[in-house]
Amino acid sequence: MQVVFLNQCCILGYDRLFFSLSLFISIKFLQMNTEVAPLSERITPKEHSPLVLKMTRQKGQVVFIWGESCCGQKKDGPQTAPQRVCSEEFLAVVRSLGWKLSIARAPQVFKPSPKIVEKGVNCYEPFSVFATCENVRQKVAAAHDAGAFPMLVGGDHCLAMGSIAASLERQPNLGVIWFDAHADINTPLTSPSGNMHGMPLAALMNLRDIQKAPGFEHRYPILKPERVAYIGLRDVDDGEKRLINEMGLSCAFNMDDLKRYGMKELVKQVLKKLCPTGTEPIHLSFDVDGMDPAEAPSTGTPVADGVRLHEALEMIQYIRATGCLYSMDVVEVNPSLGTEEDAEVTITNAQLVMAHTLGYTTTKAKL
Numbered sequence: 326m327q328v329v330f331l332n333q334c335c336i337l338g339y340d341r342l343f344f345s346l347s348l349f350i351s352i353k354f355l356q357m358n359t360e361v362a363p364l365s366e367r368i369t370p371k372e373h374s375p376l377v378l379k380m381t382r383q384k385g386q387v388v389f390i391w392g393e394s395c396c397g398q399k400k401d402g403p404q405t406a407p408q409r410v411c412s413e414e415f416l417a418v419v420r421s422l423g424w425k426l427s428i429a430r431a432p433q434v435f436k437p438s439p440k441i442v443e444k445g446v447n448c449y450e451p452f453s454v455f456a457t458c459e460n461v462r463q464k465v466a467a468a469h470d471a472g473a474f475p476m477l478v479g480g481d482h483c484l485a486m487g488s489i490a491a492s493l494e495r496q497p498n499l500g501v502i503w504f505d506a507h508a509d510i511n512t513p514l515t516s517p518s519g520n521m522h523g524m525p526l527a528a529l530m531n532l533r534d535i536q537k538a539p540g541f542e543h544r545y546p547i548l549k550p551e552r553v554a555y556i557g558l559r560d561v562d563d564g565e566k567r568l569i570n571e572m573g574l575s576c577a578f579n580m581d582d583l584k585r586y587g588m589k590e591l592v593k594q595v596l597k598k599l600c601p602t603g604t605e606p607i608h609l610s611f612d613v614d615g616m617d618p619a620e621a622p623s624t625g626t627p628v629a630d631g632v633r634l635h636e637a638l639e640m641i642q643y644i645r646a647t648g649c650l651y652s653m654d655v656v657e658v659n660p661s662l663g664t665e666e667d668a669e670v671t672i673t674n675a676q677l678v679m680a681h682t683l684g685y686t687t688t689k690a691k692l
């Protein structure tokens with residue numbers, strides 16, 4: 326498969342618009358009108374997915390790991406997202422789906438980083454990033470050890486280093502689906518911004534260049550390039566394109582691919598690659614900027630012409646239906662950006678993504 330990067334407009338059909346709007350309005354309406362039956366009462370047990378049934382029978386426990394940090398980039402705000410995303414109303418919906426839940430806070434660890442680094446090395450706050458990710462790794466590891474499903478709520482995307490490391494330690498064959506507008510495979514030598522939220526995959530794969538980051542010490546199992554698949558790409562730096570080709574990351578779907586083949590076919594291809602026997606564990610790293618800015622406006626690096634909410638939810642349902650989802654991140658919500666309405670739209674849509682992962686369904690999706 327050729328890796329092709331094209332920026333293409335996503336044509337928004339009226340039916341899709343209506344679907345997205347109706348989801349949004351139904352949640353908003355529930356928030357505003359107490360006379361309407363709460364979301365929890367409108368969900369019937371038979372709508373549970375195989376994963377939820379399996380997990381409910383075995384353990385039925387989800388841990389929301391609050392990645393309350395922002396050090397992987399330079400904008401203030403992502404550290405406030407977990408508390409807002411995990412609102413009381415949202416948690417009530419999760420309980421109604423049959424899950425027991427708990428919250429594990431993983432606050433940012435501040436560590437001064439050296440100001441002067443090697444020439445050509447561009448890396449912002451690496452000591453804080455690695456220390457914070459270690460904090461996240463421990464929380465995700467504890468959730469796994471308790472037999473629970475860990476869901477990291479960021480925070481910025483650098484935290485995926487911690488969550489994926491914890492899952493890889495337990496499942497060396499872990500497949501990672503990276504849902505994102507960006508490839509996040511920069512190194513301190515290729516990164517234009519120096520922001521480490523654009524470097525987690527390079528760190529997890531232990532690429533030679535990432536080893537230049539001050540404080541970097543890879544002590545986790547290495548994520549193999551053939552165990553990674555991208556969906557939603559549309560803003561990939563030149564250095565990243567080179568790395569993607571060099572590393573043989575052939576399962577990299579951009580918006581043009583989505584437009585041409587549709588989400589069902591993309592997920593089919595991704596699962597064929599990462600989950601060929603239907604038993605391999607999967608980690609989904611969901612960056613809200615993979616979605617269109619109309620549906621996730623409050624995020625640090627929005628990119629036009631993204632995945633629509635209903636397509637993202639379709640993806641989630643196909644992945645969930647495998648019963649192989651082992652861990653997940655939902656990152657890059659920044660409630661401080663844009664208007665309050667922008668923040669609410671972004672938070673609501675992040676909640677919908679999480680709720681659908683845990684068995685909330687509004688549509689039927691079968692592969």
Ligand SMILES: [Mn+2]
Nearest residue numbers: 482505509612
């Ligand atoms: Mn990202």
